[in-house]
Amino acid sequence: MFNLILFGPPGSGKGTQSEKLIAKYNLKHLSTGDLLRSEITKKTPLGLEAKKFMDHGQLVPDEVVIGMISSALEANPGVVGFLFDGFPRTSKQAEALDNLLALKNLTINVMLALDVTEQELVKRLVKRGETSGRPDDNNEQVIRTRIQEYHKKTSPVADHYKKSNKVILVKGEGTVDDIFGSLTKEIDSRMK
Numbered sequence: 586m587f588n589l590i591l592f593g594p595p596g597s598g599k600g601t602q603s604e605k606l607i608a609k610y611n612l613k614h615l616s617t618g619d620l621l622r623s624e625i626t627k628k629t630p631l632g633l634e635a636k637k638f639m640d641h642g643q644l645v646p647d648e649v650v651i652g653m654i655s656s657a658l659e660a661n662p663g664v665v666g667f668l669f670d671g672f673p674r675t676s677k678q679a680e681a682l683d684n685l686l687a688l689k690n691l692t693i694n695v696m697l698a699l700d701v702t703e704q705e706l707v708k709r710l711v712k713r714g715e716t717s718g719r720p721d722d723n724n725e726q727v728i729r730t731r732i733q734e735y736h737k738k739t740s741p742v743a744d745h746y747k748k749s750n751k752v753i754l755v756k757g758e759g760t761v762d763d764i765f766g767s768l769t770k771e772i773d774s775r776m777k
C-alpha cells in the first residue's frame with residue numbers, strides 16, 4: 586500500500602493534480618471537498634449541514650469529515666493505496682487519520698505540499714468562480730476567508746507530518762504538466 590496526502594491551500598491545484606496522479610498510480614482518490622459537494626447535491630442531512638460552512642469559506646466540523654473518511658476507508662478494501670486530497674485539514678483530522686490507518690496496519694507514506702503564492706491562489710479561484718458555479722469561488726471575501734482558515738487551522742497539519750519527516754514541499758506554480766512531473770518524481774523515488 587502507498588498512501589499519499591496531497592496538501593496545499595485552496596486553489597493550489599490539489600484537485601487538478603489528483604486526477605492525473607490517480608490515473609498514473611491507480612490510487613483510490615478520497616477528496617473531502619468532492620465527497621461533501623456530492624452530499625450537498627443529494628441534499629442529505631450531512632450535505633445540508635456542510636453547506637452552511639462551505640458557502641462561507643469555513644471548514645466543516647471535524648466529526649462530520651472524519652466520519653465520512655472512516656466510511657470511505659471501510660468501503661474500499663484491497664486498493665493499491667489512497668490519495669487523500671483536502672484531508673486532513675486540521676490537527677484533529679490528522680490524528681484521526683493516523684489512528685484509522687493504524688487499525689489496518691497502514692500509515693501515510695508521504696505528504697506532498699503544493700507551494701503557491703496567495704496572489705496566484707486568489708487569481709485562480711476567482712477565475713474558476715466565473716464558470717464553476719461553486720458558491721465558495723464566486724466571492725473574493727469568501728476566498729480570503731478560506732485562505733485565512735488554511736493558515737490558522739490547516740497549516741499545522743504539515744508540522745504534524747514533519748515530525749516523522751514525511752513532508753516534501755513542491756513548487757505549485759508553472760504548467761500543470763511541469764507540476765505533475767515534480768510530484769511524480771517524488772513519488773517514484775519513494776515507491777521503489
Ligand code: B4P
Pocket residue numbers: 593594595596597598599600601602617618619621638639642643644645646650670671672673674675678709710712713721731757758759760761764
Ligand atoms: P476543496 O474541494 O478541497 O477545494 P479547494 O481547496 O478549493 O481546491 P483545490 O486545491 O483542489 O484546487 P483546484 O485543483 O481545483 O475544498 C472546498 C471546501 O470544502 C473547503 O473550503 C471546506 O469548506 C470544505 N472542506 C473540504 N475538505 C474539508 C476538510 N477535510 N475539513 C473541513 N472542511 C473541508 O484548483 C483551483 C483552480 O486553479 C482550478 O480552476 C484549476 O483549473 C486552477 N489551476 C490548477 N492548477 C493550475 C496551474 N498550474 N496553473 C494555473 N491554474 C491552475
